[in-house]
Amino acid sequence: MVFALVVLAQCGLIANPGYLSHDELQWAAFAGGDGPLPWVSWSAVGVFQYRPLTFNLWLWLSRQLFVHPFALHAVLVVWGAINAAMTCALARRFGASPRAAVCGALLFALGPYATYVHGWVATIADLAWLSCALLIGLLVRDARRSWQAALNAGALTLVGLLAKEAAIAIPALLALAWWFDGRTRNWRAATLSSSLVAALYLLIRTGPLLHAAREGAYYTPGLQNIGMRWLEYQLFALLPQKLEVATTFVGVGGSVIAAALLWGALVWVLMRTSAALAGIFLLGGIAALLPVLLLGASANQYAYGFAAITSIVIAATWAPATSLGRAAIAMVAVVTLWHGVNVMRELRHAGQLQAVFSPALADVALHRADTLRLRVLRPSDTWIYARLTHAIPRYDGIVIGDRIRLVDGNADADYAVRNDGSLVRLR
DSSP states (O other): HHHHHHHHTHHHHTTSSOOSSHHHHHHHHHSSSSOOOOOOOOTTTTTTSSHHHHHHHHHHHHHHHOOOOHHEEEEEEEEHHHHHHHHHHHHHHTTTOOOHHHHHHHHHHHHHHHHHHHHOOGHHHHHHHHHHHHHHEEEEEEEOSSSHHHHHHHHHHHHHHHHHHGGGGHHHHHHHHHHEEEEETHHHHHHHHHHHHHHHHHHHHHHHHSSSSSGGGSSSGGGGHHHHHHHHHHHHHGOOOOOGGGGGTOOTHHHHHHHHHHHHHHHHHHHHHHHHHHHHHHHHHHHHHHTTTTTTSSGGGGGGGHHHHHHHHHHHTTSSHHHHHHHHHHHHHHHHHHHHHHHHHHHHHHHHHHHHHHHHHHHHHHHOOOOEEEEEEEEHHHHHHHHHHHSSEEETTTEEEOOOOEEEEOOOOSSEEEEOOOOOOOO
């Protein structure tokens, strides 16, 4: 049921005719051509982003489906719907009623964090590592023997780490499950097994993670970032006018205060209902976000696991909550779902522009070898074109490279970008 409802509700993401950012265009260029795919090495553990499972899957999907955006977006939405269904099942394992578990899973899948992940092809890694974490939870809870729990947890933690470094959060999440769910032998065995895999991973990868070359200062860790990152991730879902969590405190005024009050009301409800649930929400959120709280900037996809934990906690809180508490939860849910709708709308808008702009740009670039200066007629869309022209090697086989420069309204330009993404020659 959850699976079908999520796919139905996110048909808007599936029907997106284009893509959001340079990542999709770059990987399509890497995967293009008729020759063999340039597979990413499974043994290159010294690079900063060691994600062979994700990158090889992305290459293959780009080769097969990039020219069919609906199909590629459908893969992500279906994958996200599977994660939502597993979230629902896990909430049921932790005592939520069937109806509350379904509603909680829908709140997760249709909220701003998951909508962004399900709608942006560059988030395959996040879909993968959370799938591993959720599957571990289900298998460990149902395992008949502790050795089965340990084997499943260790194997799936390894798979998650091959998808993304964020899977290093899995042992911490299992430790919390052990603490708050009766401290059973299954959870203990799973925690130890997962921790062993994570420790071996860090033994091999700590040097590259700290010192390897990286793109952008936002990947540079710093203890001073923890407080701001944590606060951004807590409040973003309750700021429905925002597309990306990195802009949480940019130009919002009193809406941040309103979001903080609503977040505080949710924590108050959790504490009044169950200290354990409040602890899972706060500590589980920290555990899920632990790998990214040190970074110089936040990103929506980093909170995908946090959103899943929040939905499970809310589902488990609904039945024992008071009427006032349920009213507060309902208000949080309405704002969060409204935010998810807005994110879906923005992703579709960007995709519609890309579907027109990139082919038009490639057509112009085919007939000119000099630098192309573009003026965006609708300034609010400039950020979209900045992404769609950033370090794109080729588009549809036509060289783009560093030949594109966006200029402001007062500078000379060769072409103007119309409101629908098409180009008109100016000189």
